[in-house]
Amino acid sequence: MAFRENFLWGGATAANQCEGAYLEGGRGLANVDVVPAGSDRFSVGSGMMKMFSCNEEHYYPSHEAIDMYHHYKEDIALLAGMGFKCYRLSIAWSRIFPKGDELEPNEEGLKFYDNVFDECLKYGIEPLVTICHFDVPMHLIETIGGWRSRQMIDHYVRYCETIFKRYRDKVKYWLTFNEINMILHFPFMGAGLYFEEGENKQQVKYTAAHHELVASALATKIAHEINPEFKIGCMLAAGNTYANTCHPEDVWRSIEKDRENYFFIDVQSRGEYPAYALKQLEREGVKIPFVKGDKELLQTYTVDFISFSYYSSRLVSANPDVNKMTEGNVFDTLKNPYLEASEWGWQIDPLGLRITLNSLYDRYQKPLFIVENGLGAVDIPDEHGYVEDDYRIDYLREHIRAMKEAVELDGVDLLGYTTWGCIDLVSAGTGEMKKRYGFIYVDKDNEGNGTLRRSKKKSYNWYKKVIHSNGEDL
Ligand code: P53
Numbered sequence: 001m002a003f004r005e006n007f008l009w010g011g012a013t014a015a016n017q018c019e020g021a022y023l024e025g026g027r028g029l030a031n032v033d034v035v036p037a038g039s040d041r042f043s044v045g046s047g048m049m050k051m052f053s054c055n056e057e058h059y060y061p062s063h064e065a066i067d068m069y070h071h072y073k074e075d076i077a078l079l080a081g082m083g084f085k086c087y088r089l090s091i092a093w094s095r096i097f098p099k100g101d102e103l104e105p106n107e108e109g110l111k112f113y114d115n116v117f118d119e120c121l122k123y124g125i126e127p128l129v130t131i132c133h134f135d136v137p138m139h140l141i142e143t144i145g146g147w148r149s150r151q152m153i154d155h156y157v158r159y160c161e162t163i164f165k166r167y168r169d170k171v172k173y174w175l176t177f178n179e180i181n182m183i184l185h186f187p188f189m190g191a192g193l194y195f196e197e198g199e200n201k202q203q204v205k206y207t208a209a210h211h212e213l214v215a216s217a218l219a220t221k222i223a224h225e226i227n228p229e230f231k232i233g234c235m236l237a238a239g240n241t242y243a244n245t246c247h248p249e250d251v252w253r254s255i256e257k258d259r260e261n262y263f264f265i266d267v268q269s270r271g272e273y274p275a276y277a278l279k280q281l282e283r284e285g286v287k288i289p290f291v292k293g294d295k296e297l298l299q300t301y302t303v304d305f306i307s308f309s310y311y312s313s314r315l316v317s318a319n320p321d322v323n324k325m326t327e328g329n330v331f332d333t334l335k336n337p338y339l340e341a342s343e344w345g346w347q348i349d350p351l352g353l354r355i356t357l358n359s360l361y362d363r364y365q366k367p368l369f370i371v372e373n374g375l376g377a378v379d380i381p382d383e384h385g386y387v388e389d390d391y392r393i394d395y396l397r398e399h400i401r402a403m404k405e406a407v408e409l410d411g412v413d414l415l416g417y418t419t420w421g422c423i424d425l426v427s428a429g430t431g432e433m434k435k436r437y438g439f440i441y442v443d444k445d446n447e448g449n450g451t452l453r454r455s456k457k458k459s460y461n462w463y464k465k466v467i468h469s470n471g472e473d474l
């Protein structure tokens with residue numbers, strides 16, 4: 001058998017993309033609530049357009065999302081019906097600390113996640129919790145500028161300590177920051193960063209990154225103090241970058257591109273700023289805001305495992321004339337002529353997953369966890385809400401095969417696999433509902449119309465069979 005006995009099969013979601021109830025239960029407003037769907041999404045999400053509150057002209061998909069806040073029992077029962085061993089979800093920071101700088105947490109928010117975890121445990125589902133999946137309380141953005149401020153570390157650590165203690169006996173696996181490298185690509189959405197005119201963006205991004213990296217190390221420290229059994233992971237938006245040709249310049253460019261992303265994991269897993277990053281930041285005139293003790297913290301409290309999302313490989317050229325990027329993703333990439341693409345232009349590359357798994361394992365030699373993978377597609381349901389989603393089954397089957405080869409043939413140490421958006425939810429990149437990943441269909445459209453009814457797609461029973469056979473019956 002390729003996969004270990006207790007391999008963690010399951011699916012993943014994020015609070016802002018599924019919970020809704022954005023002001024219920026004492027929850028405070030977060031950056032993710034003011035990022036609209038539609039044409040302004042990219043400018044707001046990337047910190048170029050200031051929109052710190054909601055207005056009438058825009059539609060904000062996080063406000064209701066799929067209303068999992070009120071449907072969680074039904075939803076977790078559906079996940080359990082597929083035999084899930086693991087459910088990755090995130091805690092909405094502003095449910096626990098509505099403004100972010102309170103000293104006492106919001107009991108109603110804590111209670112909500114108690115209920116959610118109890119529901120998971122009832123079915124023997126192991127929760128895997130993302131502590132921060134893109135969300136930052138708006139109050140902290142308005143008062144201190146989000147992660148550009150070092151004070152964020154204290155607020156984050158207080159939040160971590162609160163949830164580690166509260167869920168000490170319910171949750172074992174934690175991720176400190178979702179796709180930490182997203183800070184470079186979608187900085188308002190990823191870290192609450194808004195750029196003032198004329199500001200050195202590179203400096204702001206790496207300052208914020210440093211604060212997150214120190215916060216992540218501190219979280220790892222207190223996690224193990226609170227419960228030595230806790231497993232703390234980092235999380236990378238992964239996918240190797242290929243060179244467009246065998247021209248050495250292209251190969252070099254692809255190495256540089258990958259390092260932009262590896263940088264974060266190099267710090268979180270190896271415990272220090274890699275030499276290439278120190279040199280590059282120095283050349284760019286970026287100052288890393290080290291404070292006494294930071295280096296020791298980073299060195300001492302490295303992560304227990306490496307988790308990542310994988311949707312696609314990337315492609316780059318050193319030639320600026322060739323380097324015209326495709327649309328449809330916050331990650332730049334050239335069109336790879338050997339690959340097909342999804343309806344949103346994301347290129348489909350199952351072998352790329354094996355390549356990515358091997359690269360990460362070679363580099364870090366720590367257990368890996370695939371915490372996101374899947375196909376965002378348009379689904380057309382029949383009158384019962386049933387979708388014949390063979391395209392999704394094909395995508396997942398090929399990726400699971402590739403991951404199996406990485407385990408069986410290459411010896412990669414893999415803890416589990418959670419598909420993205422196991423129940424349809426709001427797209428982070430576009431804000432649409434139409435871009436669906438789920439085994440479970442949710443009746444809701446891009447404009448917010450629909451009954452929110454849940455129904456099983458064809459892939460539901462397929463995935464159930466995959467889990468039941470521990471990945472043998474694909
Ligand atoms: P969507 C791209 C853009 C935004 C978030 O993306 C992304 C990515 C791809 O790496 O990251 C993750 O919804 C993220 C999820 C997100 C998922 O990819 O744009 O962790 O929140 O939903 C898929 O199709």
